[in-house]
Amino acid sequence: MKSYKIALIKGDGIGPEIVDEAVKVLDAVASCSGFSLTYDELLMGGVAYDITGDPLPQETISGSLNSDAVLFGAIGGEKWDSLPREKRPESGLLRFRKELGVYANLRPAVVYDELANASSLKPEIVKGVDLMVVRELIGGIYFGEPKGRDENKGWNTMVYTKDEIVRIAHQAFKIAMTRQKRVCSIDKANVLDVSQLWRETVEEVAKEYPEVELSHMYVDNAAMQLIRDPKQFDVMLTGNIFGDILSDEASMLSGSIGLLPSASVGAKIGVYEPIHGSAPDIAGQGIANPIATIASASMMLRYALNEQEAADKVDAAIKRALSEGYRTGDLAQFDAKEVCSTSEMGSIIANYI
């Protein structure tokens, strides 16, 4: 029997609760799909700092590199906000992405028909939305040098090299080939030098994908178009911070940030995680929505383990739970037949496998 080793990083806040439900579903789908999974629990974020003094212990990096894929919950919380920057949970996460080399963050925004009414946007605007934000994840202003601050000044550098742009552009075009074959590249080329290089380089890469239609849009306009008419987008290709902003905005099309998964890929080992944060305010109450994490586990099955059928089963089970009216608290007011807890939702989805 095939066996895969999954690095589990539960993290802080609601992280442990939601990852546990994803494991429940993974075990269910493995047992009826002819493969087995073993898990290696690793520490990152505030919990890692509390135990080891470091938000990203070396063991977590090596353990992840020794796995077939990483399933990650969420990190962070006010408790650690006043630590020096390099000790903060977020620093651990950024270093983790960089160490693994996962430069491509894929963030689908898909609206489940059953929940078209859950968005703050009108149902006719969001129904049928199916877009993918391809965000560069280990460059740009998140990592650019020089950076720093003193008493009277703070500075960060938004920098991209041509190579960095080329490789993320290839990811976007390749994904577009499996979808509607349209890439919209987002920049601020009317103001930023780095965006001019971005735009020219994306144009060059596009030549290798003659079937894909490429367009460009300024980031301010994109923030507007995403809510004016989101169905115009197929693949949105962006740098690190623009992608951070736009993908969070896009998540609202689906009605709850508790629904959307993400994959960070481009290196040997990929990281699969919900796009939402650690939500310390509701941690430990058993009310968090585990669907984003379960959907991330499905992306992991599909992209990291190449277990397409198992991934299809998970996706179908999520859809079934939603269409039968099961809802966690965040979506309770949208056609809920039954409001359930985090672990009930996990069990329902696992049972439908």
Next chain:
Amino acid sequence: MKSYKIALIKGDGIGPEIVDEAVKVLDAVASCSGFSLTYDELLMGGVAYDITGDPLPQETISGSLNSDAVLFGAIGGEKWDSLPREKRPESGLLRFRKELGVYANLRPAVVYDELANASSLKPEIVKGVDLMVVRELIGGIYFGEPKGRDENKGWNTMVYTKDEIVRIAHQAFKIAMTRQKRVCSIDKANVLDVSQLWRETVEEVAKEYPEVELSHMYVDNAAMQLIRDPKQFDVMLTGNIFGDILSDEASMLSGSIGLLPSASVGAKIGVYEPIHGSAPDIAGQGIANPIATIASASMMLRYALNEQEAADKVDAAIKRALSEGYRTGDLAQFDAKEVCSTSEMGSIIANYI
């Protein structure tokens, strides 16, 4: 009789059409309010480049500094997109802001009750929205050094000095004092050094305004909250590029970017302009919505000329035109009784004065 000198910069695309309507309304309100207006037409943008070879002729700067206020349309268009950066219309605009020293860009997003249904968001989400984005306009990554590019690399610097943050924060708190007394400062302090200085400095300035409630939000979350629950915001204080993105997004709450004005202030002479662009695709057709520009003229009356009553009259006339069902094409499908052209809309509003 009091007399004011207005620098008129019509610009490119729909700029001339919409500024002409604002002038029509300004003349109407002046003649019944006991002051007179004279206009000094100045060149900026693509049209300035075509005529003088420079998107910002020196005359435009000196003429503006010799006026009581600047009323500006819009600049830019594909025609000039392939020029070297310093010749492009946008460069002229950025230099203009910098030369005048207008560091505070005020962008209200108000939803007219009559048009609560025009937004792509649900009416219950947007009805009653009344927020103000206070965007720093002449610093940050738009102007930071070092910046540049070569064949293989592009870079820009997001930099703020303490003084720059202090003065824009004061603007935000002062405005909040005339409103609901709440400031939400937007940054990315969990990642950016410059945002940490921003956050600390805003905290310090806040101490001088004990009546104002200050909160902080990460920019990605703000992009989400703006559409999840926009009524939570009163004043949003942000840097240059975050403000660019968020204010365009916020404009969609109102249903059309053709409705929203802006004021750029902080120096001797202020600049008043619609937040939308030059829309070359519809230029010259007489279908552009002049309301954003007319509302900008109203802000000019209020803030630059201190003619409150005249400003109130203009605002009331805009509201009346909308509530009587007059709509330009962009809003034709929202309870329009009569669809009218750019100049008809201008005349209707002027008549209601």
